[in-house]
Amino acid sequence: MAKMAIIKEWLVRERVVISYIVLLLSSFVLFTFFQAVPTLADPDSFYHIKMALLLPEQGIIKSFPWLQDTILKQNYIDQHFLYHVFLVPFTRIMNPIQGAKLATIILNTGLILFFYWFLRKYRIKLAFVFTFVLLLSMPFIFRINLIKAPTFSILFLILGLHFLFQHRTAALFILSFLYVWAYGGFILILFISGAYFLVSFLYDGLKIQGARSFRNMLGHGRELRLFMSSLAGVAAGLLVNFNFPQNIYFYWHQLVKIGIVNYQKVISVGSEWYPNKFFDLTANTAFVSALLILVIAINIYHFKKPSKKTITMFLVALLFFIFTLKSRRYVEYYVPFTIIFVAFALNEHMKKINFLQIWRDFLAYFVRHKIVVSLFVIYFFTIFPAIVTHEIRQTYRDFQGGIKLDRFSASANWLKENSADGDIVFHSSWDEFPVLFYHNSKDYYIIGLDPTFTYEYDKNIYQAIVDITLGRWSGDLHKELSETFHSSYVFVESTHYAMDKLVRSATGFQLVYEDEEAKIYKVL
Numbered sequence: 001m002a003k004m005a006i007i008k009e010w011l012v013r014e015r016v017v018i019s020y021i022v023l024l025l026s027s028f029v030l031f032t033f034f035q036a037v038p039t040l041a042d043p044d045s046f047y048h049i050k051m052a053l054l055l056p057e058q059g060i061i062k063s064f065p066w067l068q069d070t071i072l073k074q075n076y077i078d079q080h081f082l083y084h085v086f087l088v089p090f091t092r093i094m095n096p097i098q099g100a101k102l103a104t105i106i107l108n109t110g111l112i113l114f115f116y117w118f119l120r121k122y123r124i125k126l127a128f129v130f131t132f133v134l135l136l137s138m139p140f141i142f143r144i145n146l147i148k149a150p151t152f153s154i155l156f157l158i159l160g161l162h163f164l165f166q167h168r169t170a171a172l173f174i175l176s177f178l179y180v181w182a183y184g185g186f187i188l189i190l191f192i193s194g195a196y197f198l199v200s201f202l203y204d205g206l207k208i209q210g211a212r213s214f215r216n217m218l219g220h221g222r223e224l225r226l227f228m229s230s231l232a233g234v235a236a237g238l239l240v241n242f243n244f245p246q247n248i249y250f251y252w253h254q255l256v257k258i259g260i261v262n263y264q265k266v267i268s269v270g271s272e273w274y275p276n277k278f279f280d281l282t283a284n285t286a287f288v289s290a291l292l293i294l295v296i297a298i299n300i301y302h303f304k305k306p307s308k309k310t311i312t313m314f315l316v317a318l319l320f321f322i323f324t325l326k327s328r329r330y331v332e333y334y335v336p337f338t339i340i341f342v343a344f345a346l347n348e349h350m351k352k353i354n355f356l357q358i359w360r361d362f363l364a365y366f367v368r369h370k371i372v373v374s375l376f377v378i379y380f381f382t383i384f385p386a387i388v389t390h391e392i393r394q395t396y397r398d399f400q401g402g403i404k405l406d407r408f409s410a411s412a413n414w415l416k417e418n419s420a421d422g423d424i425v426f427h428s429s430w431d432e433f434p435v436l437f438y439h440n441s442k443d444y445y446i447i448g449l450d451p452t453f454t455y456e457y458d459k460n461i462y463q464a465i466v467d468i469t470l471g472r473w474s475g476d477l478h479k480e481l482s483e484t485f486h487s488s489y490v491f492v493e494s495t496h497y498a499m500d501k502l503v504r505s506a507t508g509f510q511l512v513y514e515d516e517e518a519k520i521y522k523v524l
Contacts, residue, residue: 016120019128023116027109027135034145034395035101039402043431045147046403046438047449049100051078052087054441060242066437068424069446069461069485070453077243077250079184083149097405100147107151108144115336118158122165122309124343133287133339138391140285140335142398150332153183158336160189160230164196165309167222173233180237184254188333193230195315196308197223203308253456276328281321288335291342298346310348313341403435411518412439415489418512419443426487428469428496430454436491446485471498478508482523490521 040046054061064076078084086107090099112135119127134140144151156179163172172193179186200223241247282289306314317338323330415425416439424444427436433448447454447465455462464480467473473480481487490509492500494517503509503521513520 020113020116023112023128023131023135024109026132027112028105030135030141030392031105031108031145033392034141034399035105037396037399037402038405039400040097040147040405041142041399041402042146042148043403043434044449045100045434047434048080048084048087048147048149049091049096050434050438050441051080051084052091052100053096055084055088056092062243065422066441066444067433067446067448067453068444069457069465070448071250071253071457072449072453073457075246075249077241077247079250079254080149080152080182082178082182083152086152104145104147104151111144111151111155114155114158118162119340119343121162122344122347124347126346127343130339130343133291134336136388136391137285137287137335137339138395139331142395143329143332145399149183153179153185153188154332154336156182156186157188157192157333158340160192161340164193164226164312167226169225169229172226173229173236176230176233177237177240180234180241184251186234186237187255189230190227190234191319192312192316193227195319196312197221197227199308199311199315203311253453276325276331281324281331281334285331285335285338288338288342291346292338295342295345306345306348310341310344313337313344317341408432408435408517409439410515411491411513411520412436414513415491415520416440416442419489423488424486425489425491426468426481426485427491428493428499432491432493443489446487468502469496469499471496471502473502477502477506478523482508487523490523492519492521494518 051061060081061076061078063074064072067073067076087100087103090103093099094102112131115134116127116131119130124130144154156175160172160175160179163175176186176189179189200221238244238247238251243250317334317340320330320334320337324334412435415423419425419442421442422444423442424446425436426446427433430447430449430451433445436443436445437448447462451462454465461484464473464484468477468480481490489512490503492503500519504511508524509521510524511519512522
């Protein structure tokens with residue numbers, strides 16, 4: 001009994017350390033489980049790994065000849081520069097793809113621990129539970145386990161929230177500056193700092209009477225200084241940049257044309273850019289949706305004026321909810337920032353409502369109704385684990401169904417060995433580029449990363465690519481590929497039957513390579 005008492009006392013005393021260890025192990029095991037598959041779920045992952053490999057060899061890349069018929073050829077910037085720098089040591093000390101997978105596991109585990117630290121920093125009750133809800137939100141977990149930069153971005157934004165709430169102006173300036181160098185979505189820090197200023201302005205400013213007081217608030221308000229600091233940091237990051245002024249042109253296309261306008265109704269873009277249906281989104285993020293319903297129910301039961309922090313988080317969560325309805329990819333922001341909003345909102349109610357008494361009444365009700373108790377126990381010990389297990393297995397299957405690590409390696413290596421430096425390869429789909437680029441950066445390609453970059457470069461060129469790859473081209477194919485696209489080779493994936501038939505039936509092409517994945521024709 002004495003030993004049990006000692007153990008119990010130790011568990012109570014070290015419960016915070018234990019909670020961090022549990023989250024560390026749970027996160028690391030889960031992320032390793034997903035990364036253990038011999039695939040990459042997104043073709044852009046190959047691009048990011050290749051960029052990490054090129055950095056030590058070529059230094060900062062200021063032009064991108066690998067995409068000939070895109071705006072990136074002359075106006076390229078590495079919008080994920082700091083992320084690629086982070087990947088460099090992992091891709092150098094071991095197999096590049098396995099190294100990038102390990103980097104992703106470490107980075108994501110760090111995000112979960114940092115999320116928990118953030119909630120604890122602001123004395124959020126049940127911080128551990130909220131963090132586990134994040135860890136069990138599979139749409140979010142799927143997105144951050146892609147070898148891409150979203151985790152980097154989320155870390156910057158949560159740290160930015162911390163600097164805002166702590167009124168650390170200089171730190172926010174530095175963070176905003178680095179954010180520009182780390183990820184192309186840096187404009188999000190302006191949304192968050194702007195929301196905090198707007199909430200503070202309305203929250204406090206409406207109480208101030210008179211124009212003099214109003215001017216005083218604008219001139220000396222801490223929140224305004226924070227917003228201006230963030231704005232100045234972003235501006236400095238754009239101006240103090242190895243690609244200035246080309247980066248301004250690039251971000252116009254990346255942030256406005258792709259991120260906001262998005263030509264999904266005009267051209268075929270990546271699946272992540274297509275919209276979510278409301279009920280699909282709420283169902284796919286069921287745990288988060290349940291928390292939101294709980295917040296609404298509690299506010300109906302016991303309304304309490306929220307704090308500035310809570311209102312700010314509501315606006316941020318609402319913004320990402322709208323973004324996610326517009327494009328699926330924003331679920332990586334919607335989930336964590338909605339959980340933070342719920343955590344702040346519930347925390348305020350926990351200070352006023354006697355949740356202990358409610359819990360006792362709840363248990364007393366269950367004791368009087370044994371059938372309800374049985375259903376409750378059955379759900380939380382059988383159905384709930386089954387749901388979680390099903391979601392994890394489904395996510396694992398999604399990763400399993402990704403792109404094989406050696407996809408196009410044989411055909412790309414053939415091109416590397418038999419082509420001249422800088423030969424242009426006309427290929428059958430824009431999403432083949434990252435894989436071909438990873439295996440063979442000796443040659444140049446036509447279209448990639450996003451079809452919008454080609455559509456904005458030349459709409460006629462884009463339409464010609466579509467017609468040729470779909471086998472609809474009716475003109476002189478050899479003349480088009482040799483004179484317009486200056487191509488030396490044509491790469492046709494095995495499933496592109498119509499394009500293969502078009503090339504085979506045209507004159508001036510010689511089949512020089514064939515395997516189960518692709519065919520390569522030489523332009524004579």
